[in-house]
Amino acid sequence: MIADPIDQVRTPEIFNKVLPLCGVDAVMVPLHVSPENLVDTVRALFRSPTTRGIVLSIPHKAAAAALSDRCSKGAATANAVNAIRKNAAGELEGELFDGLGFVKSMERYSMEYRGKRVLLIGAGGAACAIATALAAADVSRIAIFDPETEKAEQLASSVGRQYGVHTSIQSDNDPTGFDLVINASPLGLKLSDPLPVPPERLDADAQVCDILMKNQPTPLLQAAMSRGNAVLPGFDMLILQTPLFFEFFGVPGAAEMLRRDDSIVREMLFPAELMDMVRRTA
Structure with a gap:
């Protein structure tokens, strides 16, 4: 997970809560990366065979689109991506799920x-x-x-x-x-x-x-x-795109778990003042 700043980002909390419950031996690591270091960081991370993918937040989404070799229509129209993976041909594929x-x-x-x-x-x-x-x-x-x-x-x-x-x-x-x-x-x-x-x-x-x-x-x-x-x-914008992240990164079991019941992460993210929203849709 790459952002600048990083302290407002909640995606690693969700990934690191769900992945162990699905028996997946993986973690999401939050990285504070400045714009001038984005390209070098992404390319370096994908040199490791244990990097499954990268999620991006403020202010890197447009730069990540330029860095990607392939993007979906929506990502190309928006000129932004918030997820990158490496395909079998070694190309970086970008997608936008926000x-x-x-x-x-x-x-x-x-x-x-x-x-x-x-x-x-x-x-x-x-x-x-x-x-x-x-x-x-x-x-x-x-x-x-x-x-x-x-x-x-x-x-x-x-x-x-x-x-x-x-x-x-x-x-x-x-x-x-x-x-x-x-x-x-x-x-x-x-x-x-x-x-x-x-x-x-x-x-x-x-x-x-x-x-x-x-x-x-x-x-x-x-x-x-x-x-x-x-x-x-x-919060739900993040929660409801997380199964899409998991599928994009080749972890369908985690995606299916969240689609069945995402209350575990909703309870983790929602503050007390907004919990009634969760209860109304439980």
Whole structure:
């Protein structure tokens, strides 16, 4: 598991909980790797025959796509991957599972996304994955806000071209008029961060999602909950894509175990304030 920073990453906890229960002699090791060292680190790790695969998080997903010899359509559209494996020919294959995990998490809580107007905050790797998955799942439009306007423009152009969904950049972070508001930016990793959107501008029936793995429920979700908006933290997005990771890395038994019952990792990740979400879908 490679990220920078690494302390917010929860994937190793899940892998290292599930693999021993399936009799798999393997561990996931978290590595703090800076962007300038990513290529050397990935290539060095895959020189070992005991490296089954690598999962990537902030800020490496776009660079990992460039490093991969082959990518799926979704990963190529998003220009991001969050998993890499080496095939029999020695090629690095990249895949992107964040968006699929996000859509599955909305379905788990019966949160409707088809035909909805989406405001996406952020244009990094996770945001790219979510935009691609939602575009493929028939949302009505996607607006993207990121201070790095060029990144937002590239994402909007790529998604609109590949999926035919009206996708545009948003000049500000005003959530008014959107049915689904998603924070896929790093805002909230630090408690001193400003809120990704002004919660007082949320529509009364807007659904609010925050995919951060740290400080949940985030200040954004707390503000939304206080207003009565339906909210979704990022934990199930991670949990529901983990079987996809396991299958991609050739560990189908672990994938099947989690698909049958993932309560063991949900109880590990969810804070007390959000455990009612788990109980409602148990």
